[in-house]
Amino acid sequence: MPPQPGQGKTPATAASSSTPTQPAPHNQVAKVIWDGSIPIQFSWDKAEAAAVGSNAVESFFFEAQRCSYFPLLTSHVRKHFVDMALHFIGDDAEVWYEYEGTPLKWHYPIGLLYDIHGLQASSGQGMNGSLLPWKVTVHFQNFPGDKLIKSQAVDSCQDYFMSMIKEADYLRNGSTKKVMNMSKSDQTQLWDGLWSNNYDRFWGMNHKLVMNDGVIARNLPIRIYLPENCPVIQEPVSPVDDKEQPKTLRQVLNSSLPDLFPLVETGPPVAAAMIHGIIPSLDTSAIWASQNMSYPDNFLHVVVIIINK
């Protein structure tokens, strides 16, 4: 197990935004996850481009942070296509993204979208990299309001992000006190750290939330994604079993999906659990995974890969 950050309660971490950002507690796993990225090839929707007589517009290539969100890339993407041919006077909130015909939810982290629509849809077979660069289509018109949430502004992404953090806090503590007791600037530091890709800024603050001041969480913020656009599974998940022992990922998955994740495998496994594009051992402690492998929104997003139909 990587070292658990243990120095989180020193007075030094009470730094306000007026002082320089303290380095986040050392956590190699969190750092590697934070640094995870996906090369994306953004192409302008062919029909939209053809409608303005632009048939051969160059794609825009960008290496996106897995933990980031599409709205944070929109200004770069828009600029590229405006420089090429696009005449766009709309709001950036009108811009939307699609992969193989499926609109991509802008309020999901990019890495999660890739794991669901890329890797899960190909039953994990894209892991050799054949899906990369990820080919995403950009639309500047006809926002699919029946499939995606229409935001009023790009700022909505920050609101959604903070709501997820509060929901996670509520699951852990039965209230949102831990978030609400943070100063405004400390709360803002989470989002600022995320969009400016500043690991220390983000984790310096996020560490207090996920470690929960050493108090064992009531429930772990976990969402489970089955293939084929099944409804997302989110249930109260106690971090410990009846004997107060930390649950494993297998135990957690077994309680929601007993047929796919039996407690004792009697044959080859039929399913695997993917987090951040990798398949961790199901013997991993769930609370450890929650503290170290959650997305910045504080949820552990687990994508189920069917191995054997």
Added chain:
Amino acid sequence: MSSSGTPSSESPPASVLAPDAVVTTVSSTSAPAEPTGPPASPSTVIANHKKKDTSKVVVYFRAIGSVPIMKQNIYTITASNKFSTVIQFLRTQINYRPSDPLFLYINSAFSPSPDEIVNNLFKCFNTNGKLIVNYCASPAWG
């Protein structure tokens, strides 16, 4: 936050929300049946999860501040609906136009995304068998 107040894309079928003045039975969906016999295949598991769950959960609306109150504030709602259905239903009940600002919170604490499943919210956040939804005309809890 402004998100919950935005017009949601899914308008609820009129039948999904039924007044439920007397709450007697709360039929939240419980854990799936105990596995007996051989495990279901992945395709069966996926098909079962895609099925519309018709069970209902109880939603308790509470107005905050200067926002119209509802004549009745306890309803049952189909568990498999998205939270957007709750938003849309509330707007209809209090005669709010899509442009009128409206903010919804669970347990006076956080604002779920419109695409969250009501059943998930109920299972994780219900209070004595009711999902408490606070609503107000301006952001209340960040």
